[in-house]
Amino acid sequence: MTNPILRPIVAWLRDIPGGDDTTRGNGVALQLLLIMIGSSLPLIWPYRIAALIHPLTRSDWIDLCTDSIVAASAWVGVVKIRRGDVQGATRLFVASMLLSQALTYVQRGLMSSMLDQTYVVLPIVLGGLILGRRTLWRLYGLLIVLFAAGGAADVSRLAAKGAQHPMMGAINVLPLALSYLAITMVLDQCVSTLRGSVMAAERRGLRLEEMNRVLEDEIAAHKNAREQLIHAQKVEAVGRLAGGVAHDFNNILSVIEGYAEAREESDDPAVLRSALYGVAAAARRGAAISRKLLSFGRRDVARLEVIDLKRALRDARQVLRQLFSQGVALSVDIADDARYVRFDPEQLELMILNIAANARDAMPPDGRFDIQVTRLSPEHVRMAFRDDGQGMPEHVRQSVFEPFFTTKPAHAGSGLGLAVVRDVVRSHGGTVGVESLEGRGTTLLVDLPALAGHGDNVLRPSPLIHTLLVEDEDVLREMWSRRFEAEGFLVVEAGSGTQAMRLAAELAHTLNLVVTDLRLGDNDPDAWTDQLRALLPEVPILVVSSHFPPTIQRTKGVGILHKPCSPDLLVSEATKLVETSWRRGLRGEDVAAASHGG
Incomplete structure (x- = not known):
């Protein structure tokens, strides 16, 4: 029950702009101290005034003024800390404490002020911890001066009263000086050790940061060298295959040249059409070889x-x-x-x-x-x-x-x-x-x-499913494409039936899935799935449409999804279709292997 209440307060105290972690940590503690002093001093005086029998004396008025100065400096210090000036807040508060102490010693003397040492200890502790060793010893010197001033005030007061030994008023100056010397030396050693530890930690942090940069550079260089090594080997492999590839290309060129000569031997349209089909087939074979070579020459990211x-x-x-x-x-x-x-x-x-x-x-x-x-x-x-x-x-x-x-x-x-x-x-x-x-x-x-995938085991499809997405509505196609890619699909888009058939022919050896609308404007809806199936006999097809003719049925490798449908449902149905097709392919190939073996 306490944590939810204190959590925002602690977060507010720690929200100090600028500085390092040590400065912000000091600022949190100093804020708590200043808020406590700035709140408690104004509340003490109404109680003291109510408890007094006699009117306020001159000394009481001086105490009230000095406490007001300290309380005001405490709240100003809080404002400074909220602006990131932790050291400025410390200097202001220490100065107000020393001023209050000086006025008190001059007015009351040293002997009557020894009961409350808060105003003496706080400046030297805060100065040493936050402002540094040099300031610590300067504050000690100022305290000696204040002790001497207070002792002088006591000596003067005793002499005015005709005391036999007025110098007894300064008897506490030396013990106080020695006591605070011990305190100052201990603080100096602690501050020195603490700051040394912090500086050593910072140096270690810098060394670790530098080592981390060197390690990152070495890792990057190793990765780059490995990529260059693989790329160089791809180039070498292409060189070794150059003879065989040249042989294939020469055969393709001979076929094209032979079909081209058919136009001189016959004007029969059927012969010319057959020759053009032969040229197109040879060109596709050449394109396949070109893609094979390009796959060796590119530096692609590994695609599992x-x-x-x-x-x-x-x-x-x-x-x-x-x-x-x-x-x-x-x-x-x-x-x-x-x-x-x-x-x-x-x-x-x-x-x-x-x-x-x-x-x-x-x-x-x-x-x-x-x-x-x-x-x-x-x-x-x-x-x-x-x-x-x-x-x-x-x-x-x-x-x-x-x-x-x-x-x-x-x-x-x-x-x-x-x-x-x-x-x-x-x-x-x-x-x-x-x-x-x-x-x-x-x-x-x-x-x-190894992967599971034999018998009845389920083989999950590749997380990178190469998908042809066919949809003539641009906004819908773009929305579906983004959703598929967010799920790890590799999407190629087509906005028409003609473009889809061309891409299907080019990517037939890598496609894992086709997601298509049925009515594209330039296709025959009744025969569309048959055309895709003829070109991609082993690739599952998910048909998405608002209306299906009787000829379109859910068969092996063909899924049906009615519009309108959500992108989540689309991705889910597509994934199920790929998994089902994959499992069916495994079982069919196992049966075929068994029949050949028998």
């Missing part, structure tokens, strides 16, 4: 996806075929329970090509390169890359993953390949090792975290 290794290695096999000579036997064997991992697809291809390129350089022209994927354990999948090349001696095997280590001549290799493989595998939570004997070939073992 759930990857079907059977499909990925099937696509990579075509590239590997260009990498190896025609005499090399190439085989790929993937266990059904070890097909799925979470990996960046481009870095997976980069890893495979680097391993294959190193194997190619160690193999004979009629050698053999095998890729085998098995379930190593419930938590790991193992990819084994075997070649029947010349193998490695032990000292080479131990250094094979070091950057720039190579056994080739300087012009024949950079020594980056397997170092990049190691970094890529580690960045995806895996491990890599090598088994090799000289003269008996080499096996590179890549162990990756």
Whole structure:
């Protein structure tokens, strides 16, 4: 019950602008002291006046004036602290206390003022703790002067009364001076130790801050070097594939040239139309090769996806075929329970090509390169890359993953390949090792975290679902796109049927989902899903419309959602459709594998 009441008060006391933590801490304590003194002194005097039998004497009036000065300085000091001037508030309050003490000593003398030492102790304590050691000793000197003035007033008063020993009025000056000297020395030592500790802590903080900056620079440099290493290896991989790519492009150009000559051989529209279709198909094949090259040359951020290794290695096999000579036997064997991992697809291809390129350089022209994927354990999948090349001696095997280590001549290799493989595998939570004997070939073992996905287990789709969003209403399309992207989808937008078909053809190999309106203005609503299904047979399609013709039905891979619908419902239905399609694909492929095995 107390904390909620005190919390805003404490927050107000700590809300002091400027200064360091020590100054603000001193300001909190000083505020409490000044508020207490500024409040208590005005309340004491009405009680004293009511309790007095006789009228106020001259001494009482002087005490009232001095207390008023101290109370007023206390409230002015609070205002100064609220403005961030903690030291100014301290100087003002200490000065008012010393002035009050001086007036009291001169009026009453030292002996009659010794009962209340508050006005003596507070200035020296506050001055030492807040204003520093030099001010502490100056305040001690002023106190000695005040003690002497008070003692002189007592001596003068005793002499006026005809006392035999008037110097007895100054008897307390020396003991007081020695007592406050001890207090001042203790305060000086404490303040010195405290300030030394604070300065040492500040120096340590500065050193830690500097070390942190150096560490951040080193981390940034390491990250940059790693990115440069991977990028350099991508460029090297492109260079090694240049021969095979040039061969493919020459074939494509020959096909285009052959179809182009058809216009000179025949004026039949059907022949010309067939030739144009052939040119378009060849162009699409060339575009696919271009995208493959561009994916090697870009420095992209890692994009983790759930990857079907059977499909990925099937696509990579075509590239590997260009990498190896025609005499090399190439085989790929993937266990059904070890097909799925979470990996960046481009870095997976980069890893495979680097391993294959190193194997190619160690193999004979009629050698053999095998890729085998098995379930190593419930938590790991193992990819084994075997070649029947010349193998490695032990000292080479131990250094094979070091950057720039190579056994080739300087012009024949950079020594980056397997170092990049190691970094890529580690960045995806895996491990890599090598088994090799000289003269008996080499096996590179890549162990990756496995995903559930066999049998009845649920395999979650990739958090980055590549989605084609088709909607001709700009505002609605923009709103849905923002909502999908907020949930981790990678969205490509299309505002018409023509644009959607073009994008679907270009992105067919990467799309995971299509979300589309049924009536776009330039499409046939009755045949729209059939057109998309023909182009994207394995991609789930979520159709969103206010009216559905009888020909549109919810079937395998096609979902239906009626407008109007909320963005949350849209994202939920899209996610369910992708998950269902993924699970159905797994079961269908398992059944197919079993039937082939039988």
